[in-house]
Amino acid sequence: MNKPIVATTSLAGCFGCHMSLLDIDERILHLIDLVDFNKSPINDIKKFTKTCDIGLIEGGCCLDENVHVLQDFRKNCKILISVGECAIMGGLPAMRNGLSVKECLDEAYLNGPTVKNHNQGKVMPNDEELPVLLNKVYPCHEVVKIDYYLPGCPPRADLIWEALVALIHGNEMDLPYEVIKFD
Amino acid sequence: MSQKITISPVTRVEGHGKVSIHLDDNNQVSQSRLHIVEFRGFERFVQGRPYWEAPVLVQRLCGICPVSHHLAAAKAMDVIVGAGTGDGLTPTGEKMRRLMHYGQMFQSHALHFFHLVSPDLLLGIDADPAIRNVIGVAQNENFQALAVQGVMMRKYGQEIIKHTAGKKIHGTGAIPGGINKNLSTEERDLLLNGEDPLNAAKMIKWAEEALALFKDYYHKHRDFVDNFSYFPSNHLSLVRKDGALDFYHGVLRAVDAEGNKILKDVDYQHYLNYIAEEVRSWSYMKFPFLTELGKENGWYRVGPLARLNTADFIPSPKAQQEFEAYKAHTNGKPNNYCLHTHWARLIETLHAAEVIKDLLEDPDLQKDDLVVKGKRMPEGVGLLEAPRGTLFHHYEVNKDDQITMANLIVSTTNNNQPMNNAVENVAKAWMNGQNEITEPMMNAVEVAIRAYDPCLSCATHALGKMPLEISLYNNHNELIDQMQSDYTHTKSS
Ligand code: SF4
Numbered sequence: 001m002n003k004p005i006v007a008t009t010s011l012a013g014c015f016g017c018h019m020s021l022l023d024i025d026e027r028i029l030h031l032i033d034l035v036d037f038n039k040s041p042i043n044d045i046k047k048f049t050k051t052c053d054i055g056l057i058e059g060g061c062c063l064d065e066n067v068h069v070l071q072d073f074r075k076n077c078k079i080l081i082s083v084g085e086c087a088i089m090g091g092l093p094a095m096r097n098g099l100s101v102k103e104c105l106d107e108a109y110l111n112g113p114t115v116k117n118h119n120q121g122k123v124m125p126n127d128e129e130l131p132v133l134l135n136k137v138y139p140c141h142e143v144v145k146i147d148y149y150l151p152g153c154p155p156r157a158d159l160i161w162e163a164l165v166a167l168i169h170g171n172e173m174d175l176p177y178e179v180i181k182f183d
Numbered sequence: 184m185s186q187k188i189t190i191s192p193v194t195r196v197e198g199h200g201k202v203s204i205h206l207d208d209n210n211q212v213s214q215s216r217l218h219i220v221e222f223r224g225f226e227r228f229v230q231g232r233p234y235w236e237a238p239v240l241v242q243r244l245c246g247i248c249p250v251s252h253h254l255a256a257a258k259a260m261d262v263i264v265g266a267g268t269g270d271g272l273t274p275t276g277e278k279m280r281r282l283m284h285y286g287q288m289f290q291s292h293a294l295h296f297f298h299l300v301s302p303d304l305l306l307g308i309d310a311d312p313a314i315r316n317v318i319g320v321a322q323n324e325n326f327q328a329l330a331v332q333g334v335m336m337r338k339y340g341q342e343i344i345k346h347t348a349g350k351k352i353h354g355t356g357a358i359p360g361g362i363n364k365n366l367s368t369e370e371r372d373l374l375l376n377g378e379d380p381l382n383a384a385k386m387i388k389w390a391e392e393a394l395a396l397f398k399d400y401y402h403k404h405r406d407f408v409d410n411f412s413y414f415p416s417n418h419l420s421l422v423r424k425d426g427a428l429d430f431y432h433g434v435l436r437a438v439d440a441e442g443n444k445i446l447k448d449v450d451y452q453h454y455l456n457y458i459a460e461e462v463r464s465w466s467y468m469k470f471p472f473l474t475e476l477g478k479e480n481g482w483y484r485v486g487p488l489a490r491l492n493t494a495d496f497i498p499s500p501k502a503q504q505e506f507e508a509y510k511a512h513t514n515g516k517p518n519n520y521c522l523h524t525h526w527a528r529l530i531e532t533l534h535a536a537e538v539i540k541d542l543l544e545d546p547d548l549q550k551d552d553l554v555v556k557g558k559r560m561p562e563g564v565g566l567l568e569a570p571r572g573t574l575f576h577h578y579e580v581n582k583d584d585q586i587t588m589a590n591l592i593v594s595t596t597n598n599n600q601p602m603n604n605a606v607e608n609v610a611k612a613w614m615n616g617q618n619e620i621t622e623p624m625m626n627a628v629e630v631a632i633r634a635y636d637p638c639l640s641c642a643t644h645a646l647g648k649m650p651l652e653i654s655l656y657n658n659h660n661e662l663i664d665q666m667q668s669d670y671t672h673t674k675s676s
Contacts, residue, residue, distance in 0.1 A: 012221075012223075013246070014243050014245050014247075014249070015245070015246045015247050016243070016249060016352045016353060017246065019246050019352055020351070020352055022294075023338075023341055023351055023352070025334055025338040026334060026335070026338075029321060029330075029331070029334075032318055032321070032322075062221075062222075063221065091243065092240060092243040092244075093223055093224075095228040096223070096227070096228040098228075099224070099228060101224075104224030104226075104227040104228065105222070107224070108227070109469070112226055112460075113455055113577065113588070113590050114455065114458060114471070114590060114592065115462060117459070118459045118461060118474075123462045123463065123464055124462065124464065125462070125466060126464050127218070127466075129201065129218045130218060130465070130467060131221075133222060153243070154352050156351075
């Protein structure tokens, strides 16, 4: 049997979910025996080179660019998993959802104590190189269909490991109560 | 014909990044920029939240070194609850936090060296990108043991964090005025004398070996290491009051490229008197500078290189010995060699391991006096040395305990101008006059950035390479050539 192919990405996340994957420690060496990685931070593959079996998504969507990446993952992965609170429900970045983007930008670039006396020209980041902020932060399932959810902030390493092993072997997995409540 | 080259994404940290490089008609680099392309709005949306939430909220900006944000926010909240700055806590409170922080420093530095830098050093900057990652290192039988060592060093640091903060990522250990748990004797024994290799003595030994590995590489590739993106700059960090290297608490010091003190051990509660930030339209990340020197000349570097330039000595014996050899290399003057950052980082790793062992042997960690409270204050600044450099947190809190103002200058932001300089330097050195952009040239740009900011790289780079895309545009902004780091090459016109 061919090894299942896994892809991962970080959208509007803090990379803590990827770090939690690294916290499987020595098992990372077994993981490379169990699966092949395609597009992922862990290698050089920038664009999907083949259809993947499992896509792990960290983070929700706060930029137009996040939406494009997520849609690309949906197109190229048979199973998509929202990993962690940000992917599942926006997480901490979604705390800006009650505010306008302008208020947030003004605070950072015009009103903050280290800028307010030093930005007479009222310069704002607006270059064509910069992606556009969405009006709010969206959880992944509002943008594309998501097949599974792994709760936690971040989901603990054992949970990520068990989920991957269960999926690879076609088993069901148990989510104990204490990992489902927010942490 | 003039061209624009875009490297995207360089990766994320507290943000995603990309690089654009403009070439003029003669293929000379006319402009290069590192754009940070992500914005969160934390400063605004944290307003209205109760102050005690800050240490658990803010760390979710960055899961790569969350302990740094957790503790910087907690230090600011110490001031708010009247527990003073840094030295106001109980010995147990302060030492538990130190243990957490040095554990974080140790795991972050180990991750950076083994997972990110070692592929470049062991396999070569121009090695096939398909194997130039830590998996490539692990699968190479000569280096397998080393890869395992890296994984275990990171694991050890993460275990320390788990036992001090409650969990490995986004813990809750530090609270305003102190800490919510001490270290049980079982936990202490586990960390101090745990089963091989997870014990303090082994970590010191492995840190020494990693340092020896780098020094060996340096002796073989001296010209490359010395000449890669060298430029003079100012350097800023915390130092202990007596001038010792300290990651957790102290006073702010800055030196210029010659070693003259341009910020003389000031109290960081007054950082606003000395530091300001410039906004530029092409990046979401601001550009900090020393106000006295102004926007042009006031920028500075932070991180391992800067810390070993500002500190007078290292308060642990083995690291101090290494420090003396390192300083002798530049005759005691500040070190401005970009790639020597790795050397400095490994000396710090050794120091962190020594401090961890000393702390674990300290009976204060088993005492029960955990929290201090005093006169409630309306404003507080928390500062510490994160793995990547000085981290500023500043909050104002109203009578209802709500945060009304938050200002953060994170390590990566402090290094914004230096990273831009490094990119420019390398772009000019590697791309000027070249007709074709090759993968090693792109990697060279990454290598320069990676030296400053493990996060910028370890983000997408946690196990290997960050994906890069370089696009060449003509002066009408039409795409004429595109190249990806997995060596696919497309021509579109
Ligand atoms: S869920 Fe938590 S750990 Fe994961 S990206 Fe979001 S904030 Fe970071």
